[in-house]
Amino acid sequence: MKKTNLKTGLTSEEIKTAKKNIVHDNLSKSYRSIFLQHTFTFFNIVNFILAALVFWTGSYRNMLFMGVVLSNMVIGIVQEIRSKKVLDHLALIHQEQELVLRNGKEETIPITQIVQGDLLILRAGDQIPCDGQIVEGSIECSEAMLTGESDSIEKEVGNRVLSGSFVISGKAMMQVEQVGEDTYIHSILKEAKRNKRYPSQLRDAIQTIIRICTFSIIPVGILLFVKQYFLSAQTLQETILSTVAALIGMIPEGLVILTSIALAISSMKLAKQNVLVQELYCTETLARVNILCLDKTGTITQGKMSVLDAEQIAPCDPKQIIANMYAALSDDNSTAQALREWADLQPNEKALSAKPFTSANKCAQVQFASGTFVCGAYTFMTDHPDPNIVAKIQESAKQGKRVLALAKKEDDQIEVLALINIQDRLRKDIRQVFQFFQKQDVQVKIISGDDPVTVAALANQAGVPGKGIDMSKVSAEELPEVVMHNSIFGRVKPEQKKAMILALKKAGNTVAMSGDGVNDVMALKEADCSIAMGSGSQAARSIASLILLNDQFEALPSILDQGRCVINNIQRTASLFLVKTIFSFILSILTIFVLQEYPFQPIQLTLISSLAIGFPSFVLTLEPDYHRVTGNFLRTVFSKAVPGALCVSLCVITTYIVQHLIPMNQAQFSTVCTLLAGVCSLCVLYKTCIPLTPLRFILVIVMSSIFTICVLFLKKVFFLTNLTTPLFILTLAETACIPFFLWIFYVWIQEWNNARKKKREMKKPR
Structure with missing residues (x-):
């Protein structure tokens, strides 16, 4: 490479043609990719196709379910765009400046304006932004963030220096040789980009439910259409509406929007405390955390x-x-x-x-x-x-x-x-913060590169008991055991941080970690929940799921509370949505093999979903509940949803059997089934609200009242019809039996769960 004049540096003409220090990466998504990601999902495509079929029939009222789909899509787009704007603004604020020699004068410029061939003036405390060669003077560099080696290295004229290194002492001039994507640090960060999604039982459970439901509706939908149109002699319009109703009922779209709204509200509350949530579901992960790993510098100090x-x-x-x-x-x-x-x-x-x-x-x-x-x-x-x-x-x-x-x-x-x-x-409030975590059953581990005796003394003052472990004397084989049984660690090398996180996770823990340097990136990536400081490196901020914009460590208790509140309530109320999903699937199968027609129209299921499921779940999700999240999400919600679904299915089957004794047309059959499904769903809502608080009591009364008003005065809107006296008596009789049926099913599920639990305990090695 051509040598730059050491007295003048690059000239203005040379700067124009030189390659700039710009990295084209995807750490921050484009607006186009955000829009496409949230719009063209399999879930959305299925619902748009179903809406188009309903539109073709001319029954526009039955398209009301699309309101939920569009709301969920908009919430996801708005939340991610908001995160992008804050992160981009943060990156701009913290953009570092470098001193260069140009046109015979020293000037300070942003690192993105550095070009190949520039002469950088390096001083103690500087982080080297590009790869190059020392051409004048000498410095001592730390390459710990790159190589993990803590020893500093002398750099003299002719020696090569790498981007990401820190100047410990001395002063020198380096000529820039590699910039942008050609630098060594970029190759590291390229591997460290957040190309994996952080673990989330909630997200995984919802995706599992959606995936099963959406892939089930294709064969079920085809069989339903064939059965009703070719064998039950329905018109094409009636067949489409009843088939769409069955398929919509099988998709718990309300659960998706409830989760999105709850997490979005949580992230907005945290944003007011200058906490940037880069991934919605990371608040849930933090809510499940039982080990929090913290660096000493910048965290407890x-x-x-x-x-x-x-x-x-x-x-x-x-x-x-x-x-x-x-x-x-x-x-x-x-x-x-x-x-x-x-x-x-x-x-x-x-x-x-x-x-x-x-x-x-x-x-x-x-x-x-x-x-x-x-x-x-x-x-x-x-x-x-x-x-x-x-x-x-x-x-x-x-x-x-x-x-x-x-x-x-x-x-x-x-x-x-x-x-x-x-x-x-x-930090002034560090002791109170640690006391909070101890009360919440979260184990705190302090990690530092300093002397373990000094680290232990500071940690003890901050409220973390124990003695300091010198990790320089701990072998890779000993590390898992040492990490599990101690809380304060000194002389920790950068590569050991990642190993410590992996060891804790392998032992079955949910681990959160805070960090701010390039050397923390791989460990942050391995943590279940990663937290970066706003003043930290761009690499750490980009990889982290949470960013404390003002380095306010004291905000962590609020983050933990927000996550626990949202997730506990979602876990409690998600069963309301799955009631409809399960009974819709059961009734679809029954329609294919037994029933003449599917008992509901789309707008009737929308009525049940809104009053007995959607709105109540949203209200309940905002209630305070700060207990640590435990248990398997899917197992918990299904055990609560199955009794209600079985009860609705039993009511429909009973009505179908009685149809042979008490004459009723399809409209009357659909009306009876809608009333019974609504009452059953409201009973499940009541069970979910126990123990009753004033808010929950009012919620149950209001939802029941609105359902009654809709049934009595808005029959035409929801395609309901008047019932004959025998049918009215039948409906009352079945309604009276619903609490009894629910109680039997709940007891049965509880006993089944207890039996499975005992079986698992017996299999555990003693």
Whole structure:
């Protein structure tokens, strides 16, 4: 590659033709893809086809079911577009700037405007945005985010540097060689993109139900049409309407919209707390979490260091010495910032030379006319440390402090002048947050790359008990056992984070993790629920299912509560929807083999769905319920739905049998079945509302009243007809038996569940 002039950098003409540092990725979906994804689903296509058939018959009232379908589609589109806008805006706000040499002048530009051949000026604290080669100066880099190796690497003229590395110390100029999608970091992020969906029992259960129902309706629909049109001598219009009614009843479209609305409302509430929900179902996953893995820095601490005090060992003015040293040093890490803030004095001596902090010597060194001073880790300053000073440092470490030794160096001799105690600043409300998680049966695990003794001291102050485990001494074979039985970990390498998450998941736990760096990306991806800080890297924000826009860790309890509230209520009320799905399937099979015609029209099922299922479920879903989500979603809801479905099916079969004794036409048969199905669904609603609260009691009364009004005064709208006296008595008799039938079926299902539970327990190894 052509060498760029080191005195001028690129010229304006060269910049125009050079390749820019732009990555064309799909971390943020386009508006077109969002629209297509939510519009052209198998579920929507089936409903549109059914609506078109009803439209062809001219019975427009029976198309009312499309309101649910369209609402669900719009909610999904609006929610994802809202998330896209917030995420794109966040990416723009946090776009990093870089210092470059162009046209003989230094200027600061966004990283997307860097071009191939540019000369970047690298300083301590910078993250390198492109791949290139050092052409002037020298720096010390950390490639831990890329390779997992914690040791820093010296980079001198001619050495290659990779994007994603951090400059620890020094100053250098690099020439950009690879930009955009050609960089090494892009190859990592390409593998780390969120190309998998996070686990969700709720989503998987609903998709399973929808998949079974939608694929069942094709053969069932064909058989129903053939039976009613060719064998029962119905008109084409009547056949289409009754077939569509059966197929619509088999699809629990209300369950989909209920879930979408509940999760969308939850995400909007969290958005008001500056929490971005990138995936609707992640709130459910968090509601099931029983282990929360957290990094120390930026989570239990504020990510900032502060000097607590300085213990003077020899006569000196430690603040003035530190002020003089750090006026000459280029170090800009959190420790250097804390020291500059503490030693807020004007320098009174000019440095002759300065060596910044490096991970190799763990010290910064500055030479003045009055002598040479060093500041850093005491044990790295001398081969013969003073036991008394070492003891003081160890005692401070047990209290969560880091100790820097300030010393004067003469030849190879070190005279310690002072011990400076610094510490990460704990978040003010961290103890209350951890107490909340403990009460909610969520186990907290602290993960850090720092010294385990220091990490344990801070964690203990924050309310997490236990001693720190040094993960540098833990083998891959020992890791699963160590992770399961401990809560505080230090010296954790980036690659160990992913291994720890996988080990916890393999043990049957639901794991959430928070992180903010590129090195956290693969671990975040493996976690059941991933949480990123808004100030973190773009890669971490893109992979995460939740983003704390203001780094407000204290918002996690609210997120957990929102998830538990929504999921507990959906799990409780989903059975209402499956009642209609199950009895529609049963009645469709009965119609094919026994009944002459399907007993309902589409609008009659819409009436039942709206009053006994849809609206009540929406109200119940918004009730507070913060208990931890447990149990299998499908097994729970089916055990509650089957009794109601069997009761409706039994009522229809009974009415069909009595039809041979009490004459009734198809309209009267449909009316009786609609009344019985409505009453049965309202009884299931009552059972779901137990224990009755004032709100639930009012809900049952209002829904029952509206159903009664529709049946009495809106007969024509819902294709209902007047009943003869014998049919009216029959309907009353069957209505009176419904509570008894439901009770029998509920007892039977409960006993069956208990028997299965005992059988599973007997199979468990003792």
